[in-house]
Amino acid sequence: MLRWTSLALVLATNVVAFTDPPSLESKEPNNISSQCQAHAWVRAPDMVPGEVIAGDVKIKLSGSCMDAESYALGLRYKEKVREDAPIPKTPKLTYNRTSMNSDLFKVRRPFGDPGNVDYNETEWKAYEDSVQNKDLWSIHEEERTAFEIKSPLTDAGRDPLSSSSTTQFGVLVPNTNYPPGLDCRVGFMFTGGTTDMISSESIYEYFVEIRFSNGTTSEIPAGMTAFAPFYLPKENNAPSVNVSLSPGPVHPGSNVKPSIDELRSNYTIEVSFPEGTNVYRNSSVNITAIVHRTGYTNRTETPVQLCAFSENDIEWHSQELQNRSQPFLPPTKLLVPSVDPVQHWGFSQGMPPRPVCHSPCREIKFAATPAPLTHEGHVFSSSSEPLSLSLCVNHDAVPDFSTYYQKLGHRVKLNLHIAPDPSEPWDNKFEKINWEKQIADVDESDWVPWTPTPTRRRFLSGDASVLSVIPTQQAPLLSTPVHYLSDKARQPVFVDSSDIADLRLMSLEERDLIAPLAQPSIKVFAKGEELSRRYCTGGDMRYPIYVGDTWVKKVLPKVADSQHEKDAVDHLFVVQ
DSSP: OOOOTTEEEEGGGTEEEESSOOOSSOOSOOOOOOOEEEEEEEEOOOBOTTOEEEEEEEEEEEESOTTEEEEEEEEEEEEEEEEEEOOOOOOOOEEOOSOSSSOTTOOOOSSSSTTOEEOOHHHHHHHHHHHHOGGGOEEEEEEEEEEEEEEEOTTTTOSSOOSEEEEEEEEEOOSEEOOOOBOTTTOOEEEEOSSOEEEEEEEEEEEEEEEETTSOEEEEEEEEEOBOOOOOOOOOOOOEEEEEOBOOOSSTTSOOOOOOOTTSOEEEEEEEOTTOSEEETTEEEEEEEEEEEEEETTOOOEEEEEEEEEEEEEEESSHHHHHHOOBOOOOOOBOOOSSOGGGGGGOOTTOOOOOOOOOOOEEOOBOOOOGGGTTSOOEEEEEBOOEEEEEEEOTTOOOOEEOSSEEEEEEEEEEEEEEOOTTSOOSOHHHHHHHHHHHHTGGGGGGSSSOOOOSOOEEEEEEEOOOEEEOSOOOOOSSOOEETTSTTOBOOEEEOGGGHHHHHHSOHHHHHHHSOBOOOEEEEOOTTOOOSOOSOOSSOTTOSOBHHHHIIIIIHHHHHHOGGGHHHHHHHOOOO
16 A cells, blocks of 8 residues: 655645655654655646547645656546444434523533533433444445546656646546546535435545656645536426425424324425426526425415425436435536636626525415304315416536436425414424523514514425436537447546647548547545535635646636637636
């Protein structure tokens, strides 16, 4: 195994520091005081199937680096999945926020707000012991490398090696569709139930490999990049689906279920898509919804408002993972520049990021219940007037794609707000006390900066996996790309920057012959080597640097200002 005798890898700052060339026997640092620090940065647009992209890499050495002999630039795509089981079932928790200062000296458990959770001490101690006992866990983490390529840089072989160099390079991207690049800094695919957790990550990353005089090598991270897959036009269906609604947990992430009331009404929502279910990123699609209620006529609960929005959805390919997991997905975003590329002609570094779009809620109108039935316990079905809602999809929404481990997609999430019948039981004591306090303080509303909300609300939710998110713009392709999981898939290859113009004149078929067939590999991590997050582990949201963002802000404006290079802009303009 590679030994880092004097290597201190600092991922959060894209810096690698080593006190002497690393060798193969030990990971312990030596006592040599002289240090060599290496930094690497890449600026390049996203990869696109069938394109040849141009970029540059800067490498900087400082300190005593006489043993460094050569550089090589690398690029790879990795995706991984981790399965944890069994996670013991969390003991029952009772939330009680009526007193924040009841006991200043009571030892608190590290969850929730101090003093706000009641629990069985014995049950919780047994739960903690079982979670911390690694012998009870079954953890499997594996990583698939779809491709990994390297190319010597022009400084290779110089004596001494230049301490600061910038080299242009090209990447020939075959006509193969690889997955879209996800921003691992903001989230990762995760599903979790009461006994299992499953997570997945992926990254396209540039790196620089430094070779030392003793034959060993060390890696420097140089930033992450993205891929913009090509999507074939497909039929834009306009289906109508019925979505059943149900209450969620009293507290998100807890196992506390809402109270059961057999007299509560049942709700379903009929959703139709007049414009179809295909929706572009950074745009909206109109939907029509009708709320259907079936319940007793002597209940006075009233549906008040319906909200609709889109959210991530995944489907695990493994049947075992489908059976074990219960969906809970944190926000997962596409890796996109923080400014809109179409605005580059009037580019300024102070440009704010694109605003996040919102899907407005709509009030619900129901016909009145027939008067003869209002005082009797009849079961009655009614429907609201049709509601027109605009469903917004953000510019960084992840488009549909089937990867090695899961299928990426989207679903429509519906939230129904209800003013419940006064006889309905409260889901927890805290909500009841808080509502009663607001009622008591309503006459003081003119003397406080906030507005009391004395109207009691209950929430139901449901979803439907019918959306198909596609990119906003695509250049036409003469040949349909093959999927990266196909036996015919090819991998990118580094090319000399001086050959880019000639390569772009070649046909897709001719360029594909230059790119070798993909040779993916899978690694299973040994017990004890598993990590919950492997690719983006720091707390600084700037790292790993997204090289496409750097290219958009620092390279494209300069190229765009040169009118004689407009043809080059047409080729380079491939960032998502």
